[in-house]
Amino acid sequence: MSINKVINDGYCIGCGACAYKRNDVHMGWNKYGMLQPIGSIDDLDDYVCPFSTTDNESTIADSLFSNTSNIKFDNKVGYHQALLAGYVKDNNYRDNASSGGITSWLLVQLMSKKLIDGVIHVGKSDKTDELFSYSISNTLDDIKNKTRSQYYPTSFSDALTEVDVHKKYAIVGIPCYIKAVRLLCKKDALLKEAIKFFIGIFCGHLKTKAFAELLAWQQGIPPRKLKEINFRVKNSNGLASRYNIKVTSVDDDIKMEQTGHLYGTDWGLGLFKPKACEWCDDIAAETADVVFGDAWLPQYVSDPKGTNIVISRNNIITNILNSARKNGELVLDDISVDDVIRAQAGNYRHRQEGLMVRIEDADLKNIWHPKKREFLLQSTDDTTRRQIYMTRNFISGESHKLFFAAKEKESLFFFFINMFRHDLKYRALTKNLVKNTIKMIYFCTNYLKKKWMK
Numbered sequence: 001m002s003i004n005k006v007i008n009d010g011y012c013i014g015c016g017a018c019a020y021k022r023n024d025v026h027m028g029w030n031k032y033g034m035l036q037p038i039g040s041i042d043d044l045d046d047y048v049c050p051f052s053t054t055d056n057e058s059t060i061a062d063s064l065f066s067n068t069s070n071i072k073f074d075n076k077v078g079y080h081q082a083l084l085a086g087y088v089k090d091n092n093y094r095d096n097a098s099s100g101g102i103t104s105w106l107l108v109q110l111m112s113k114k115l116i117d118g119v120i121h122v123g124k125s126d127k128t129d130e131l132f133s134y135s136i137s138n139t140l141d142d143i144k145n146k147t148r149s150q151y152y153p154t155s156f157s158d159a160l161t162e163v164d165v166h167k168k169y170a171i172v173g174i175p176c177y178i179k180a181v182r183l184l185c186k187k188d189a190l191l192k193e194a195i196k197f198f199i200g201i202f203c204g205h206l207k208t209k210a211f212a213e214l215l216a217w218q219q220g221i222p223p224r225k226l227k228e229i230n231f232r233v234k235n236s237n238g239l240a241s242r243y244n245i246k247v248t249s250v251d252d253d254i255k256m257e258q259t260g261h262l263y264g265t266d267w268g269l270g271l272f273k274p275k276a277c278e279w280c281d282d283i284a285a286e287t288a289d290v291v292f293g294d295a296w297l298p299q300y301v302s303d304p305k306g307t308n309i310v311i312s313r314n315n316i317i318t319n320i321l322n323s324a325r326k327n328g329e330l331v332l333d334d335i336s337v338d339d340v341i342r343a344q345a346g347n348y349r350h351r352q353e354g355l356m357v358r359i360e361d362a363d364l365k366n367i368w369h370p371k372k373r374e375f376l377l378q379s380t381d382d383t384t385r386r387q388i389y390m391t392r393n394f395i396s397g398e399s400h401k402l403f404f405a406a407k408e409k410e411s412l413f414f415f416f417i418n419m420f421r422h423d424l425k426y427r428a429l430t431k432n433l434v435k436n437t438i439k440m441i442y443f444c445t446n447y448l449k450k451k452w453m454k
Contacts, residue, residue: 002052003018003041003044003045003049003052004041004042004044005052005368006049006051006052006370007036007037007041007044009368010275010276011051011275011369011370012034012036012037012049012051012276013051013176013177013206013274013276013277014027014034014035014036014154014155014274015156015157016035016037016155016156016157016160017048017049017050017180017183017184018037018041018045018048018049019037019039019155019157020048020157020160020161020184021161022039022044024039024040025037025038025039025040025041025044026038026039027155027157027158029129029130029209031404032208032210032404033208033210033213033272034208035153035154045187047186047187048180048183048184048187049180049183050176050177050179050180050183051176051276051279052370053183055183055186056371056372057078057179057281057282057286057287057373058078058286060179060182060286061078061286061287064079064182064287064313065079065313066079068081068314068315069081069315071313074337076284076340076341076348076352076376077283077284077286077311077337077340077341078284078286078311078313079286079313080311080312080313080337081312081314081315081318082310082311082312082318082321082322082334083309083310083334083335083337083339083340084308084309084310084321084332084333084334085295085297085300085307085308085309085310085332085339086100086102086307086310086331086333087099087100087101087102087306087307087308087330087331088100088101088102088105088329088330089328089329089330090105090329091305094305094306095234095305096144096148097147097148097306098148098149098232098306099240099292099293099294099295099307099308100295100305100306100307100308101306101308102292102308102310102321102330103147103172103199103201103292103308104144105324105330106199106317106320106321107119107121107143108140108143108144109320110170110320111143113320115168115197115316116168116169116170116196117138117164117168117169118136118168118169119136119137119142119143119146119171120135120136120156120159120160120163120170120172120195121134121135121137121171121172121173122134122146122150122152122172123135124146124228130209131209131228131229132150132152133154133158133159134154134156134158134159135159135162136159136163136169148230148231148232149201149231149232151206151211151212151231152207152209152212152229153207153208153209153274156173156177156181160181160191163191163194163195165191165193165194166194167194168194168196169194169195169197170195170196170197170198170199171195171197171198171199172199172200172201173198173199173200173201173285174200174201174203174206174285175200175201175280175282175283175284175286175287175288176203176276178198178200178288179282179287181195181198182287197289197290197314197316198287198289199288199289199290199291199292200284200285200287200288200290200291200292201291201292201293202283202284202285202291202292202293202294202309202344203280203282203283203285204267204344204347205267205270205273205274205277205278205280206273206274206276206277207271207273207274208400210271210400210403210404211264211271211272212226212229212231212247213226213403213407214262214263214264214272214403214412215245215262215264215265216229216247216255217412217447218257218262218263218412218443218446218447218450219256219257219262219450220255220450221248221249221255223407225249225251226247226248226250227248227250227252228247228248229245229246229247229248230246230247231245233245233256234304234306235258235304236304237304238304239301239304240294240300240301240304240307241296241301242258242259242260242304243258243259243304244256244257244259245257245258245259245265261442261443261446262443263416263443267346268346268350268392269392269423269426270392270393270395270396270399271395271399271419272396272399272403273396273399275396275397278358278393278396279355279358279369279370280351280355281351281352281372281373281376281377283344283347283348283351284311284340284344288313289313289314289317290310290311290313290314291310291311292308292309292310293308293309293343293344294306294309294343295307295308295309295343296343296344297339297342297343309335309339309343310332311340350392352376352378353378353385353389354388354389355377356377356378356379357379357380357386357389357390358389358390358393359372359377360379361390387429388426388430391422391425391429392426394422395419395422395423395426398418398422399419402414402415402419403415413444413447416440416443416444416447420440423440424437
């Protein structure tokens with residue numbers, strides 16, 4: 001496969017692996033708010049791109065984990081030594097996290113135990129053209145200041161160039177980013193020696209810049225005035241999934257709304273989803289040493305403080321988790337593979353069954369696409385399900401164009417009206433037409449009310 005096809009045909013996720021240590025290539029923004037390589041792209045390395053490489057998640061994971069003690073394997077979650085759900089007992093971690101706080105807690109443990117000297121992860125950016133970026137945390141306070149999920153495009157290429165090969169690091173990322181860094185490490189022995197731990201995050205899909213801009217605009221802060229966003233502010237009661245989104249303008253005007261009151265927060269609808277995400281079959285970061293996500297299960301979702309799902313594939317990390325469970329630092333339950341799959345049920349359907357539908361459609365139309373692990377995928381003959389998958393794919397593509405046009409017109413109402421007709425078709429297929437028509441009217445009137453009051 002060719003990385004040039006990936007870039008030119010819109011399958012680039014913007015991770016930055018191809019730009020690592022390249023003076024003639026850098027990551028820049030396209031008009032839709034996605035990162036992509038700019039410069040001498042004709043001679044980029046196919047192998048390090050997660051969507052053009054000849055190595056898939058299974059072959060990489062086999063080489064990493066197949067000989068690990070007490071390891072098991074499942075096609076949907078990959079290798080697993082421990083399957084857990086829980087949270088950090090110390091509320092400082094949990095309150096400042098998107099979920100149960102175990103991701104940040106583990107990073108602190110790794111540094112405190114001198115197993116790492118730094119963490120390569122996403123935090124607030126000091127650049128004017130982006131809200132978040134990858135950087136290196138070298139202290140415990142730095143780690144604690146970079147918490148929560150950021151639904152925003154980032155690239156790790158610049159941060160990796162700051163790695164001191166004489167030190168030890170952990171890197172945090174979504175599945176395709178972890179895969180890309182694993183591939184870079186195969187080509188760069190010094191980088192491989194420096195990065196000791198790969199921490200994955202369950203991923204439904206990435207978002208473009210437009211997602212943050214839409215959430216702010218609905219709250220009265222237009223895209224050009226957005227300074228900060230907190231995607232996951234917890235409530236003191238209710239469901240864990242009913243968190244708030246807090247935005248701050250360049251004038252330090254602060255607004256906050258619950259997710260259910262803002263259009264675009266329905267993850268299944270897939271607004272501003274990069275095309276690459278429709279061609280990814282790795283939900284559980286199968287090449288990571290450990291992966292964290294939200295425990296969207298009935299026994300946990302009623303706790304608004306949040307609960308993590310954890311899959312460990314690394315002896316050191318599993319031992320740290322088990323020790324913390326024994327001494328009471330962590331509250332952890334053992335769960336099953338089926339629990340993990342249930343917690344991410346819609347994600348698995350869309351990214352595996354739905355992916356097979358997209359492959360069949362592309363092949364029928366003779367459209368090039370990244371090669372996927374088809375042995376994992378099952379198609380469906382259910383006409384409605386097939387239409388749902390393809391309608392989501394269409395809506396994602398249209399959302400980029402319509403929001404760009406809305407920004408040029410300085411009219412969010414233009415975006416609402418034009419998305420409404422696509423949304424109606426989707427809701428008719430999912431048999432939620434009446435309920436979601438009412439919600440769409442609410443989103444529009446809520447925005448207009450805020451605009452008039454302003």
